[in-house]
Amino acid sequence: MADALKVGIAGLGTVGASLVRIIQSRADELATTCGRAIEITAVTARDKSRDRGLDLSGISWIDTPEALASEADIDVFVELMGGAEGAAARSVRTALERGLHVVTANKALLAASGVELAKIAEERGALLNFEAAVAGGIPVIKALRESLTGNTVSRVYGIMNGTCNYILTRMEKEGLSFADCLKEAQRLGYAEADPAFDIEGNDTAHKLAILTTLAFGTQIAPDEIYLEGISNISIEDIHAAADLGYRIKLLGVAQRTETGIEQRVHPTMVPRDSVIAQVDGVTNAVAVESDILGELLMVGPGAGGNATASAVLGDIADIAKSQLGTQRVPVLGTPAVALAPYKRAQMQSHEGGYFIRLTVADRTGVFASIATCMAENGISLESIVQRGKPDGAESSKTIILVTHATMEDSVRKAVDAIKAESYLAGEPQVIRIERPQTF
Numbered sequence: 001m002a003d004a005l006k007v008g009i010a011g012l013g014t015v016g017a018s019l020v021r022i023i024q025s026r027a028d029e030l031a032t033t034c035g036r037a038i039e040i041t042a043v044t045a046r047d048k049s050r051d052r053g054l055d056l057s058g059i060s061w062i063d064t065p066e067a068l069a070s071e072a073d074i075d076v077f078v079e080l081m082g083g084a085e086g087a088a089a090r091s092v093r094t095a096l097e098r099g100l101h102v103v104t105a106n107k108a109l110l111a112a113s114g115v116e117l118a119k120i121a122e123e124r125g126a127l128l129n130f131e132a133a134v135a136g137g138i139p140v141i142k143a144l145r146e147s148l149t150g151n152t153v154s155r156v157y158g159i160m161n162g163t164c165n166y167i168l169t170r171m172e173k174e175g176l177s178f179a180d181c182l183k184e185a186q187r188l189g190y191a192e193a194d195p196a197f198d199i200e201g202n203d204t205a206h207k208l209a210i211l212t213t214l215a216f217g218t219q220i221a222p223d224e225i226y227l228e229g230i231s232n233i234s235i236e237d238i239h240a241a242a243d244l245g246y247r248i249k250l251l252g253v254a255q256r257t258e259t260g261i262e263q264r265v266h267p268t269m270v271p272r273d274s275v276i277a278q279v280d281g282v283t284n285a286v287a288v289e290s291d292i293l294g295e296l297l298m299v300g301p302g303a304g305g306n307a308t309a310s311a312v313l314g315d316i317a318d319i320a321k322s323q324l325g326t327q328r329v330p331v332l333g334t335p336a337v338a339l340a341p342y343k344r345a346q347m348q349s350h351e352g353g354y355f356i357r358l359t360v361a362d363r364t365g366v367f368a369s370i371a372t373c374m375a376e377n378g379i380s381l382e383s384i385v386q387r388g389k390p391d392g393a394e395s396s397k398t399i400i401l402v403t404h405a406t407m408e409d410s411v412r413k414a415v416d417a418i419k420a421e422s423y424l425a426g427e428p429q430v431i432r433i434e435r436p437q438t439f
């Protein structure tokens with residue numbers, strides 16, 4: 001049997017601790033599958049004294065991630081700390097420059113510096129694997145990077161944040177508050193160190209930026225993503241969506257258009273009977289539409305220690321099996337030097353259906369005025385309904401509009417025109433509607 005693959009792990013939190021337990025408990029099976037043992041030889045984290053419930057005997061504790069990357073006797077540097085900058089960025093760069101293979105679950109780092117890191121890896125003949133960075137345990141990176149080679153992708157979209165999907169599901173099904181659901185997601189180890197990254201959509205945007213590059217062969221462009229999170233989705237929106245036959249999901253969508261590639265992350269109403277609407281809790285789903293294969297949907301656990309460690313372990317096993325140790329697959333699907341510039345399609349030209357919820361004074365003529373603002377901007381309505389406020393307030397009413405496919409620009413202009421009227425009694429809520437082709 002070949003020599004053991006020596007692994008150094010930086011970060012022993014939710015994912016790192018799960019990874020250590022899995023590698024230790026399945027040592028024999030892994031050695032058989034990979035043709036060589038996988039041995040954790042060195043680890044690091046911030047606090048050496050913390051009891052992590054792990055058996056670290058026989059494993060060297062290294063004081064800093066940078067020292068682990070630059071000095072330790074390892075073949076693979078596994079980064080499970082997080083953050084686009086700081087120790088994670090420094091140590092991953094150092095490890096690659098040293099020619100070590102790197103495995104990371106850090107989507108923030110890849111979104112910010114993925115192309116630069118891929119170039120270093122490709123120059124040094126090192127592998128940079130990051131299956132866990134997008135959609136937790138779902139093997140979506142491998143699918144796009146390897147299995148769909150030759151396909152022209154037209155759209156990639158999905159539920160890519162377990163925390164948000166968990167919150168939206170429990171709010172809808174159990175009537176729990178947003179804050180309580182978030183606390184529970186944090187307790188279960190789903191949320192980022194700063195959960196604002198989850199609920200404001202940044203985490204989904206980081207993942208989408210990575211998928212866009214793999215799907216369309218363009219430079220990573222996380223700052224070119226239209227971004228809205230779920231923090232202003234109320235239980236009233238969730239109930240209104242249900243009444244209309246929809247569920248609300250935080251989707252990331254990247255699609256080829258005539259003017260460029262549209263990248264957007266926002267709460268989205270999807271038809272209740274679509275497959276993607278049934279994806280609940282921490283589960284993620286990623287759909288890919290391409291010309292040769294057609295439509296592909298991958299569904300599975302999107303966050304949590306074991307689900308994520310499963311993907312990290314798959315990446316380590318790939319390295320262990322690659323006896324040559326040279327780069328066989330470009331890190332980002334296309335060699336980093338050959339990635340095309342990213343050309344953004346403007347959000348104003350996005351076309352789709354819209355849900356618009358307005359809280360208005362209960363006055364004669366309001367309905368007609370709203371209908372006029374819509375018509376003047378060329379918006380055709382699928383439905384318009386008026387309801388009393390759930391709190392029973394007599395003086396205001398809720399009006400819910402659903403549009404046929406229309407341009408984002410027209411919707412923004414119509415909503416601005418309504419805002420200029422005197423009858424609005426609250427900020428309008430606008431939620432885009434997505435109708436998946438198959439799923």
Ligand code: NAP
Binds near residue numbers: 087302303
């Ligand atoms: P976590 O529970 O917060 O653990 C982070 C670990 O990194 C801790 O052990 C911490 O040390 C260590 N660390 C942080 N900064 C450090 C520094 N400057 N020097 C040394 N050690 C440092 O995070 P996690 O949930 O395991 O996530 C790790 C990575 O995986 C992140 O990039 C995250 O986005 C990604 N990810 C997470 C999930 C998930 O479901 N949790 C899923 C997919 C991807 P101490 O323990 O001593 O504080």
Ligand code: HSE
Binds near residue numbers: 164190303304
């Ligand atoms: N915080 C992330 C999520 C972890 O909730 O999806 C998985 O990337």
